[in-house]
Amino acid sequence: MFVAIILILVAVGSVLFHLWSPWWSTPIASNWGYIDDTIDLTFWITGVVYILILFFMAYCVWKFQYREDRRADYEPENNKLEWGLTILTTLGVAGMLAPGLIVWNDFITVPKEATAFEVVGQQWAWNYRLPGKDGKLGTAATQNITDENPLGINPNDPSGQDDVLIQSEDLHLEVGKPVKVLMRSIDVLHDFYVPQFRAKMDMVPGTITYFWMTPTRTGTFDVLCAELCGVAHHAMRSKVVVDNASDYQTWLAEQETFAQSIAEARNKTKTIKTLASK
Amino acid sequence: MTQTAATNPNQLDGTQGAVSDWASDQRAFKNVPWGKAMMWIFLLSDTFIFSCFLISYMTVRSSTKIPWPNTSKVFGLNVNGVEVPLLLIAIMTFILISSSGTMAMAVKYGYERKRKMTTALLLLTALFGATFVAMQAFEWTKLIHEGVRPWGNPFGAPQFGATFFMITGFHGTHVTIGVIFLLIVARKVWRGDYDTGKRGFFTSRKGNYSIVEAMGLYWHFVDLVWVFIFAFFYLW
Amino acid sequence: MAQLEGQQHPIGTYLWIWGWLFVLSAFSYLVDYLQFQGAVRWTLILTFMMLKAGLIMAFFMHLKWERMALVYALLIPMFAVMVFVGIMVWESDYTLLSRLVFYATGT
Amino acid sequence: MADIGHDAADYAPPAELEEVDLYHAKSWITKYVFSQDAKVIGIQYALTATAIGLVALVLSWLIRLQLGFPDTFNFIDAAGYYQFVTMHGMIMVVYLLTALFLGGFGNYLIPLMVGARDMVFPYVNMLSFWIYFLAVLVLVSSWFLPGGPTGAGWTLYPPQAIMQGTPGREWGIIMMLLSLALFIIGFTMGGLNYVVTILQARTRGMTLMRMPLTVWGIFVATILALLAFPALFVGAIMMLLDRVLGTSFFMPHIVELGEHLKYGGGSPILFQHLFWFFGHPEVYIVALPAFGIVSDLISTHARKNVFGYRMMVWALVAIGGLSFIVWAHHMYVSGMNPYFGFFFATTTLIIAIPTALKVYNWVLTLWKGNIRLTLPMLFSLGFIVTFVNGGITGLFLGNVVVDVPLSDTLFVVAHFHMVMGVAPIMVIFGAIYHWYPLMTGRMLHEGMGKFHFWITFLGAYLIYFPMHYLGFLGMPRRYFEMGETSFVPESAATLNEFITVTALIVGFAQMVFLFNLYWSRRNGIVAEKNPWHANSLEWQTPEMPPGHGNFGKELPVVYRWPYDYSVPGVEADFIPQNVPAGGTATGAE
Numbered sequence A: 001m002f003v004a005i006i007l008i009l010v011a012v013g014s015v016l017f018h019l020w021s022p023w024w025s026t027p028i029a030s031n032w033g034y035i036d037d038t039i040d041l042t043f044w045i046t047g048v049v050y051i052l053i054l055f056f057m058a059y060c061v062w063k064f065q066y067r068e069d070r071r072a073d074y075e076p077e078n079n080k081l082e083w084g085l086t087i088l089t090t091l092g093v094a095g096m097l098a099p100g101l102i103v104w105n106d107f108i109t110v111p112k113e114a115t116a117f118e119v120v121g122q123q124w125a126w127n128y129r130l131p132g133k134d135g136k137l138g139t140a141a142t143q144n145i146t147d148e149n150p151l152g153i154n155p156n157d158p159s160g161q162d163d164v165l166i167q168s169e170d171l172h173l174e175v176g177k178p179v180k181v182l183m184r185s186i187d188v189l190h191d192f193y194v195p196q197f198r199a200k201m202d203m204v205p206g207t208i209t210y211f212w213m214t215p216t217r218t219g220t221f222d223v224l225c226a227e228l229c230g231v232a233h234h235a236m237r238s239k240v241v242v243d244n245a246s247d248y249q250t251w252l253a254e255q256e257t258f259a260q261s262i263a264e265a266r267n268k269t270k271t272i273k274t275l276a277s278k
Numbered sequence B: 001m002t003q004t005a006a007t008n009p010n011q012l013d014g015t016q017g018a019v020s021d022w023a024s025d026q027r028a029f030k031n032v033p034w035g036k037a038m039m040w041i042f043l044l045s046d047t048f049i050f051s052c053f054l055i056s057y058m059t060v061r062s063s064t065k066i067p068w069p070n071t072s073k074v075f076g077l078n079v080n081g082v083e084v085p086l087l088l089i090a091i092m093t094f095i096l097i098s099s100s101g102t103m104a105m106a107v108k109y110g111y112e113r114k115r116k117m118t119t120a121l122l123l124l125t126a127l128f129g130a131t132f133v134a135m136q137a138f139e140w141t142k143l144i145h146e147g148v149r150p151w152g153n154p155f156g157a158p159q160f161g162a163t164f165f166m167i168t169g170f171h172g173t174h175v176t177i178g179v180i181f182l183l184i185v186a187r188k189v190w191r192g193d194y195d196t197g198k199r200g201f202f203t204s205r206k207g208n209y210s211i212v213e214a215m216g217l218y219w220h221f222v223d224l225v226w227v228f229i230f231a232f233f234y235l236w
Numbered sequence C: 001m002a003q004l005e006g007q008q009h010p011i012g013t014y015l016w017i018w019g020w021l022f023v024l025s026a027f028s029y030l031v032d033y034l035q036f037q038g039a040v041r042w043t044l045i046l047t048f049m050m051l052k053a054g055l056i057m058a059f060f061m062h063l064k065w066e067r068m069a070l071v072y073a074l075l076i077p078m079f080a081v082m083v084f085v086g087i088m089v090w091e092s093d094y095t096l097l098s099r100l101v102f103y104a105t106g107t
Numbered sequence D: 001m002a003d004i005g006h007d008a009a010d011y012a013p014p015a016e017l018e019e020v021d022l023y024h025a026k027s028w029i030t031k032y033v034f035s036q037d038a039k040v041i042g043i044q045y046a047l048t049a050t051a052i053g054l055v056a057l058v059l060s061w062l063i064r065l066q067l068g069f070p071d072t073f074n075f076i077d078a079a080g081y082y083q084f085v086t087m088h089g090m091i092m093v094v095y096l097l098t099a100l101f102l103g104g105f106g107n108y109l110i111p112l113m114v115g116a117r118d119m120v121f122p123y124v125n126m127l128s129f130w131i132y133f134l135a136v137l138v139l140v141s142s143w144f145l146p147g148g149p150t151g152a153g154w155t156l157y158p159p160q161a162i163m164q165g166t167p168g169r170e171w172g173i174i175m176m177l178l179s180l181a182l183f184i185i186g187f188t189m190g191g192l193n194y195v196v197t198i199l200q201a202r203t204r205g206m207t208l209m210r211m212p213l214t215v216w217g218i219f220v221a222t223i224l225a226l227l228a229f230p231a232l233f234v235g236a237i238m239m240l241l242d243r244v245l246g247t248s249f250f251m252p253h254i255v256e257l258g259e260h261l262k263y264g265g266g267s268p269i270l271f272q273h274l275f276w277f278f279g280h281p282e283v284y285i286v287a288l289p290a291f292g293i294v295s296d297l298i299s300t301h302a303r304k305n306v307f308g309y310r311m312m313v314w315a316l317v318a319i320g321g322l323s324f325i326v327w328a329h330h331m332y333v334s335g336m337n338p339y340f341g342f343f344f345a346t347t348t349l350i351i352a353i354p355t356a357l358k359v360y361n362w363v364l365t366l367w368k369g370n371i372r373l374t375l376p377m378l379f380s381l382g383f384i385v386t387f388v389n390g391g392i393t394g395l396f397l398g399n400v401v402v403d404v405p406l407s408d409t410l411f412v413v414a415h416f417h418m419v420m421g422v423a424p425i426m427v428i429f430g431a432i433y434h435w436y437p438l439m440t441g442r443m444l445h446e447g448m449g450k451f452h453f454w455i456t457f458l459g460a461y462l463i464y465f466p467m468h469y470l471g472f473l474g475m476p477r478r479y480f481e482m483g484e485t486s487f488v489p490e491s492a493a494t495l496n497e498f499i500t501v502t503a504l505i506v507g508f509a510q511m512v513f514l515f516n517l518y519w520s521r522r523n524g525i526v527a528e529k530n531p532w533h534a535n536s537l538e539w540q541t542p543e544m545p546p547g548h549g550n551f552g553k554e555l556p557v558v559y560r561w562p563y564d565y566s567v568p569g570v571e572a573d574f575i576p577q578n579v580p581a582g583g584t585a586t587g588a589e
């Protein structure tokens, strides 16, 4: 009796916790509402099964508790029942999997109009690179990294010269515009993760990874690193600001391009050198 | 420890036999002594080890942008001024195959209780094995002289040296261990331990001629792995 | 100790197989010596490899004469290896591609 | 008498085997230390695993203290925290659960349950334990070497694992890799024994389809281990070479803190594939023995046959087979080829079907049973609840697109603790309560056991159920502290405190359990023979605890499956496996 009650309490308590707890997905700010829908669907299907199983157990424990004068049934198997349950489960699985795969197909198919920008991770900071006026990112490689070119942009690639660099500052995006996020790391694995965007992906040194999304809501969101990358993994933060079109353009105009930053860095070393030689 | 299983005259064969064997009691592999069963399962596990090595090699090789060295040149030998590609490796391959042949015959003579013949063949196998290891050592020395290192080499992708030393090293270790055990088994056969049921020094258990067969399985496996290494590492 | 039968086969079989292994090894070697390239090379290498491996397993390791119970137990797990190989072929192509597309120099 | 996948009940073929050539220990040392008796080796494994498991338990308290009360304990810094997490995870999965289930229960139960005198190669079996012991020592030694143990996470992903920014990069990672390699070698020696004993050394009448599910679970798990550990072994060797010799298997060109390293061209993702080709089967390696054992516990204590035995066996085999082709579900967001998502999501969710079948059969075994709420039964019920809960959250993660927001959050942590950190641990406890009388001749104290059960079951549920919701919020795992964010509400901190306090209480309950183990050894009620009225062979030995060689002069002959409970028309509610049909007073029909 007691055990059965506890089992029921576990089931009911879990449901109540789900309904009343203040903790649930952070409000979404991207086009990936489908992901949330798939989660909800999975929740319903599995939740019902979970509750049913717990209630069934509770019933058994209550109804068939040991009595000296009773004997258990002897039923080695029941093929019909087992097959029936198998088929039902298969249907349940298919019901979750099919929508999931359709959304996944969307997730990995980047629309043509998406503009690409790049996130570069390093221990333990975030840098970003936006295509300049030509709308194209220049090539880059970790080998090219120097003090004046910390992102390793290919200095000989003309399309890279006007790329906009944002180092250790907030990234801005324009609301409603699909973006393809290209990700690159110069040292270890990191993971570009903005909870409100739902999407995330690891950044792997030696490869480029990507995902795409459309920000749907203006505001400032936290960027976290979601792949263990050393002692300061938890402190690897940044912010992404989703602007409306005009704010975005103003912000963009203020940013420095690759060519400018190189020139600036050269000037700096030159002055330091001249100062030192004096 | 006994190895005999009564053979059932109306045993089924083929797939049906497999089903009935697995459904039977006492042993799933009829007529297979414990030691041999253990060796087979170990080899299965070892296959996964070598597969993982080869898969890793394939992955690093085909995902690096730096060109892979031309193995046929790197492992070539200069014989009287003529560059013969892969010569050393070819010889090693033939030696290892020869050792497999002698091993197979050793097993046969073992079951026929021809102690002298078995011992001789086992020793011959060990000799081939040792030669193989020696040639491998020669090959390593040669490459090291040419500047090949685990972390880099003058010919191309640094993974070349890394995978080369790792895979051939691991295979060579297997051969070396095999040679040692061949010598031990040869000694036991020579002394007649498997006829008198003398107990092992460490395990204090009796052995018999199926141990020669288990030894043989191991040895053929080492040869088998070489077939794959030869194809994938040297010929690719 | 009870009678021990084990695997016994005529010596001729072993010698034949031995011979074949020599021949096949020579063929594999010739693939390189004659510098076949591309698809031909791969087909030849793999064919000779499989033939050699098959002979060793079937005759030297006695699998031909073992009961199927053992043979299946050994071969079925290889399926997992094949899946792993397949996935990794695909994966390394993908990695290489992304390296070629995005990186200016080296990796 | 129903014929369940076995032949006529009264048929026992002639013996194929001669008696095993037993090794007789001559001294105390060869009897208890360098013992070749599987039962002693099993207990040695269990004790070592428990000891190192306690270290991992203490580490989990430290983790929880930091997460519940950040900025409070200044003896925990970020480096220390990551070391705790890493060692906690690795020890729990490999050195505790794998070793305890396969090395401990496997050694103790396999020969007894299949009716063998010992493992087939006792000497190798002994080596297996000592190599495992060495592996544990090597692992522990990393605490005393410069730099301390590795803090790379139990997944040990390179490049991070071998670089400056990670604690333990001096010696910790080397020791970890060496220890794993040793563990694998040691395990292989034991594993070959378990498999060959089950395949080749069963007693007369013991067909595979008459084996208790415990043996089946351990058997399939051992095969998985023999085939999956190689991938980890290879990965460990290659990483060791990268770290020590400077090869570049997993290392592309890297700029570390402003400096170009000498590596180039390697593939970090390759390691992840190798790791998870091992890692996913590994999680079933710790789950399948639990599945097997719990089936037996439920059946025995509900006095009813396991429902759908045949399906249970096939499900075990199917889960084992499938587990080799789902590994990349741990890598959905790793940057691998994104098209793999379709394949691996499908295979992953397919695994849910045989698993679900097992769950149904467990609860259907309860149906119309005569359920004794003994401690093993209570723990079994606890197992079902937590396993179903954790399995279901696995379905979220397996469905590739749902995994995208949840991966690497506390949701994953909650998933695997529910399904692995609680469920199989429940089974271990149930199994210990069940077999303790066999091992020692005394029962464990019931009151302490009840206390232990309720605190552990309810406590663990209270720890991990709410944790899922922190994951939904988006809190990442492996975070030393959350710090300032705009999306985590204040209340989450309170929840974390609650979890920590509960974890400490649950931890305390384990001490009661350990005390019970110790206390009952001397003071427990003396167990009658076969106290649970079980059918399987381990209870039918002439002596209890079973002596050297397990069985008396002759090995038992098996006439039936182990689940003949409450057979209609038979007075006793159980018929041991070695009772012939109609052969004795309790015989059937």
Ligand code: HEA
Binding pocket: A045, A046, A049, A053, A089, A092, A093, D155, D283, D284, D286, D287, D329, D330, D331, D348, D349, D351, D352, D355, D356, D357, D359, D387, D388, D390, D391, D392, D393, D394, D395, D396, D397, D398, D399, D403, D406, D407, D408, D412, D415, D416, D419, D420, D424
């Ligand atoms: C014992 C260990 C164990 C077990 C059994 C499982 C079982 C499962 N696991 Fe879990 N898993 C882990 C241990 C385990 N896992 C660990 C340790 C990690 C993290 C590693 C790390 O990163 O550190 C992990 C991580 C993990 C991930 C990666 C998450 C990420 O990192 O992003 C995924 C993704 O697919 C996953 C899926 C599953 C699935 C689908 C199952 C299935 O097998 C579950 C099947 C069971 C059920 C489904 C319940 C019973 C079914 C019913 C009652 C019927 C109802 C069902 C339907 C209606 C369909 N697991």
Ligand code: HEA
Binding pocket: D050, D053, D054, D056, D057, D060, D061, D063, D064, D067, D085, D086, D088, D089, D090, D092, D093, D097, D152, D153, D154, D155, D413, D417, D420, D421, D422, D425, D428, D456, D460, D463, D477, D478, D479, D480, D503, D506, D507, D510, D513, D514
């Ligand atoms: C079987 C595996 C297992 C078990 C039992 C546990 C038990 C516990 N774990 Fe652990 N944990 C892992 C496996 C396990 N864990 C893994 C793989 C990771 C990932 C590591 C990584 O990210 O790299 C992890 C990570 C992990 C984290 C995440 C850290 C982070 O990401 O920042 C946390 C945080 O709360 C945590 C807490 C706990 C707690 C409070 C307990 C317990 O204390 C819960 C309550 C206690 C019990 C249910 C009883 C346990 C009993 C024993 C340990 C046994 C003694 C044995 C005998 C007497 C026979 N664990």
Ligand code: CUA
Binding pocket: A121, A122, A124, A189, A190, A191, A225, A226, A227, A228, A229, A230, A232, A233, A234, A236
């Ligand atoms: Cu960067 Cu974690």
Ligand SMILES: [Cu+2]
Binding pocket: D279, D280, D283, D327, D329, D330
């Ligand atoms: Cu998994």
